[in-house]
Every structure is written in structure tokens, then in C-alpha cells.
Amino acid sequence: MxxxxxxxxxxxxxxxxxxxxxxxxxxxxxxxxxxxxxxxxxxxxxxxxxxxxxxxxxxxxxxxxxxxxxxxxxxxxxxxxxxxxxxxxxxxxxxxxxxxxxxxxxxxxxxxxxxxxxxxxxxxxxxxxxxxxxxxxxxxxxxKGVLVRPAYVSMPKEVNFVQDKNYMGGLNWFSETRSLNTVEVSLIHHAIETNLVGMQLMIGFAQVATDKEVQNYLVKGMKLSKKIEIDLGEFLRQSFIEPPATHAGKATTSKTAPFSDKLMMYNTSLLTSFGLGSNALGGAFSLRSDLPAKMTFHAKDIFTFAQEGGKIMIKNGWMEEPPQIEDRNQLTKGE
CATH class of the missing domain: 1.20.1260.10 (Ferritin, core subunit, four-helix bundle)
Known part of the structure; x- marks a missing residue:
């Protein structure tokens, strides 16, 4: 056919x-x-x-x-x-x-x-x-020595099953917290790596935004990325792993906008949506209760940030509407 x-x-x-x-x-x-x-x-x-x-x-x-x-x-x-x-x-x-x-x-x-x-x-x-x-x-x-590989670990020599009931516990004052497993480390590394790049993107965008409300919003995005990076980096440090960092890829001091505010807001919105999805994935695959709890707090902040961005885009006429389905409710009006 x-x-x-x-x-x-x-x-x-x-x-x-x-x-x-x-x-x-x-x-x-x-x-x-x-x-x-x-x-x-x-x-x-x-x-x-x-x-x-x-x-x-x-x-x-x-x-x-x-x-x-x-x-x-x-x-x-x-x-x-x-x-x-x-x-x-x-x-x-x-x-x-x-x-x-x-x-x-x-x-x-x-x-x-x-x-x-x-x-x-x-x-x-x-x-x-x-x-x-x-x-x-x-x-x-x-x-080029710009990208940092995730931590190396010793290769497992035998298969083990979880015996300790505290395996799913988190950081607390009454019991020793287990080290992160490799699944958790990989998800944290990915989140930090993405937020480091996103943070520099927000810094550059905020410097050149022409609308003051947009500029303030992008500064919030910069601070949110930094907060997530610091919070997740602390989980790695607790397991004696240094978080990823790079000497490259910084915003310049330019104050002249190469992009429209509309484009910068859309790019921010797209990355915010991706951040919500990655955050949910990280929480779902972690078996340490403190990590999903922290990611839940992050998700709330990311969602609030996304909503605020949507309102700014609508206010300025920058949010192009996706194709709509027919409104069948119109057929019943007036009955």
C-alpha cells in the first residue's frame, strides 16, 4: 500500500x-x-x-x-x-x-x-x-581533554544478591549509608554533565536577553542548574568520587544577543522538559531512598521553573500552538 x-x-x-x-x-x-x-x-x-x-x-x-x-x-x-x-x-x-x-x-x-x-x-x-x-x-x-569520563570501578568477580534490609536506606544518623552502585553513579554523572553545560547556556542567554523578565527568568535557570549540580555532586563525594567538571565551554562577556529572546526561551523550555524526564529516570532506577527524595525536590523546582517559562512565552506571543484536535464539545453547545 x-x-x-x-x-x-x-x-x-x-x-x-x-x-x-x-x-x-x-x-x-x-x-x-x-x-x-x-x-x-x-x-x-x-x-x-x-x-x-x-x-x-x-x-x-x-x-x-x-x-x-x-x-x-x-x-x-x-x-x-x-x-x-x-x-x-x-x-x-x-x-x-x-x-x-x-x-x-x-x-x-x-x-x-x-x-x-x-x-x-x-x-x-x-x-x-x-x-x-x-x-x-x-x-x-x-x-581534546574537555569531556570527563565517569568514575572507573573494579570489575565484579561474582554475582551477589541484596541481603541487607538497609540497602534501600539513605543518608541518616543511625546507620552507615552504603556507597552508590554503578547504576546510580552513571545517572548522577549524566545529570551533572548536562547541568554544567545547561548552566553556561543560561549564563550566556541571561547576559544578552533584551527583555528584563526573560533575563531574570534565565538567571533563575542558571541558579537552578547550579543547585542541582551541587546537590548531586555531594552524593558522589560521599562515595569518594569527584563530580565531573571541565575547564572549557564558558560564556564570554559579550552583551550582544546572537539569538532572539523567543529562541532562547524555547531552548530553555526544551532542556527543562528533558531535565524533568532525566530526573524521573534517575529517581526510578535508584535503590537508595535519599537520592530519589532529592530528585523529587529537584523535579518540583524544575516543574515550577517550566511553568513560569511557559507563562512568559505565552505573554509575549512566542509559544506556537501545536495542531489541535477538533473540539467536539462545540457540537453540543446550545442544546
């Missing part, structure tokens, strides 16, 4: 729409990065840019074929050329590394929500692209 003759489902339409938003944003961010990148970095950035541009064209083609309006997303008006760079040494690749983590999660989820074969294949391809780019950026940053 010709797949194009099968109508898009609501989930397929929604996921293509969200991908369009994310990809057009990435294009604008990369345009600023590419303008200031060294040749070695530019090759990686340009590769991801070219892929994102083709994917936007593909989604546009699908929407036209289905008779759907093309979203606005983010356009040339959301990036300003010829301004000083907002981030210094290697931040562009660190950002790419962080965003491809977001993309891998999103596109794997969207693949499982697709039913039409061509849409499923499209998201399978996107997943593979983001995985390949994440791998390339990881190896690039490792070679």
Missing part, C-alpha cells in the same frame, strides 16, 4: 511538528556557532547543520503533501549575524553533545509512536543520525 495515502495519526502529526520546532531552532544556533568556529569544529557543526536542514525540508514536504500548514518554528529573524561569539573554547561542540542526547531520546520515543512506515523510517533515520553525531562529538571532546 502507498504509505502516503494513509492519513497521519495525531501522534505522527504532533511528533513531526515538535521535530520541526527543534530542528529549526538548532539551525539558528548552529549558524552562530559555525560563524565563529575553528575549522576542526566547523566540520562537525556543518555536518549536523546539513542534516538538520534536510530533515526540515522532509517535514515540510510531508506537511504539504498532507495539506497541513507549515509551522513557523525559528527563522532567520531569530539569529543575528555579525555579532561577537557568546561562548568560548569548545562550547559549540559541548552544546552539540548535549543536544544530541536530547534528540536521541526524542526520536527513539517518536519512532515507537509512529504507525505509517515512511514516518517510522524517518524517525529511525533521525535516531541514527543523532546517535552518530553524539558519538562523533563525544570522541572529539575526549580527544
Amino acid at each position: 502507498n504509505q502516503s495515502k494513509i492519513p497521519l495519526t495525531s501522534s505522527e502529526l504532533a511528533n513531526l511538528w515538535m521535530t520541526y520546532q527543534e530542528k529549526t531552532m538548532i539551525l539558528r544556533i548552529l549558524e552562530h556557532f559555525i560563524e565563529h568556529a575553528d575549522n576542526e569544529e566547523k566540520q562537525l557543526l556543518q555536518s549536523h547543520y546539513n542534516g538538520a536542514a534536510k530533515n526540515v525540508e522532509m517535514i515540510t514536504s510531508i506537511f504539504k503533501q498532507e495539506g497541513a500548514v507549515i509551522p513557523i518554528g525559528f527563522t532567520e529573524s531569530d539569529v543575528h549575524k555579525g555579532v561577537p561569539k557568546l561562548y568560548d573554547y569548545m562550547y559549540d561542540i559541548m552544546y552539540l553533545h548535549m543536544m544530541t542526547k536530547v534528540e536521541m531520546s526524542l526520536y527513539a520515543l517518536f519512532t515507537g509512536m509512529s504507525y505509517r512506515k515512511d514516518i517510522e523510517d524517518f524517525f529511525i533515520g533521525l535516531t541514527a543520525e543523532s546517535q552518530a553525531m553524539n558519538s562523533q562529538s563525544t570522541q572529539f571532546l575526549l580527544e
Whole structure:
């Protein structure tokens, strides 16, 4: 059967729409990065840019074929050329590394929500692209000594089962807290690594935001990322593991905005949503009660932060509305 003759489902339409938003944003961010990148970095950035541009064209083609309006997303008006760079040494690749983590999660989820074969294949391809780019950026940053590997541990020599009833206990004054297991360490490391990059993103965004309310909001985001990084880092230190840190990827002192406030708010919103998901994952897979408890507090703060950001975007007319289903309730009004 010709797949194009099968109508898009609501989930397929929604996921293509969200991908369009994310990809057009990435294009604008990369345009600023590419303008200031060294040749070695530019090759990686340009590769991801070219892929994102083709994917936007593909989604546009699908929407036209289905008779759907093309979203606005983010356009040339959301990036300003010829301004000083907002981030210094290697931040562009660190950002790419962080965003491809977001993309891998999103596109794997969207693949499982697709039913039409061509849409499923499209998201399978996107997943593979983001995985390949994440791998390339990881190896690039490792070679430059910018990315910190998680802690090494001794390899297990035998299989053990939990016997101690206090295994699921947390930090308290009456019993000795067990060391973190490797599952917990991996999730904490990932969260700290992401928040370090996110914190620098917020610092740069806050410096150049033109709207005072947006600026104050981004400062809150910076402080929230720092709080999460410090709190989770303490769990590692309790197990005599140093949290990840890097000398690279800092915001410059530039006060000239390369991006619109609309774009910076959307990027913040996207990372906040990803943070909520990662936080839930970390809490779900931890068997030490104090760690999920701390992540629950973080989740509350992240959710409150996300809600505030949504209100600011709506107030300024920056939140593009996703495709709506028909309001069947209208049929019953007046009865």
C-alpha cells in the first residue's frame, strides 16, 4: 500500500511538528556557532547543520503533501549575524553533545509512536543520525581533554544478591549509608554533565536577553542548574568520587544577543522538559531512598521553573500552538 495515502495519526502529526520546532531552532544556533568556529569544529557543526536542514525540508514536504500548514518554528529573524561569539573554547561542540542526547531520546520515543512506515523510517533515520553525531562529538571532546569520563570501578568477580534490609536506606544518623552502585553513579554523572553545560547556556542567554523578565527568568535557570549540580555532586563525594567538571565551554562577556529572546526561551523550555524526564529516570532506577527524595525536590523546582517559562512565552506571543484536535464539545453547545 502507498504509505502516503494513509492519513497521519495525531501522534505522527504532533511528533513531526515538535521535530520541526527543534530542528529549526538548532539551525539558528548552529549558524552562530559555525560563524565563529575553528575549522576542526566547523566540520562537525556543518555536518549536523546539513542534516538538520534536510530533515526540515522532509517535514515540510510531508506537511504539504498532507495539506497541513507549515509551522513557523525559528527563522532567520531569530539569529543575528555579525555579532561577537557568546561562548568560548569548545562550547559549540559541548552544546552539540548535549543536544544530541536530547534528540536521541526524542526520536527513539517518536519512532515507537509512529504507525505509517515512511514516518517510522524517518524517525529511525533521525535516531541514527543523532546517535552518530553524539558519538562523533563525544570522541572529539575526549580527544581534546574537555569531556570527563565517569568514575572507573573494579570489575565484579561474582554475582551477589541484596541481603541487607538497609540497602534501600539513605543518608541518616543511625546507620552507615552504603556507597552508590554503578547504576546510580552513571545517572548522577549524566545529570551533572548536562547541568554544567545547561548552566553556561543560561549564563550566556541571561547576559544578552533584551527583555528584563526573560533575563531574570534565565538567571533563575542558571541558579537552578547550579543547585542541582551541587546537590548531586555531594552524593558522589560521599562515595569518594569527584563530580565531573571541565575547564572549557564558558560564556564570554559579550552583551550582544546572537539569538532572539523567543529562541532562547524555547531552548530553555526544551532542556527543562528533558531535565524533568532525566530526573524521573534517575529517581526510578535508584535503590537508595535519599537520592530519589532529592530528585523529587529537584523535579518540583524544575516543574515550577517550566511553568513560569511557559507563562512568559505565552505573554509575549512566542509559544506556537501545536495542531489541535477538533473540539467536539462545540457540537453540543446550545442544546
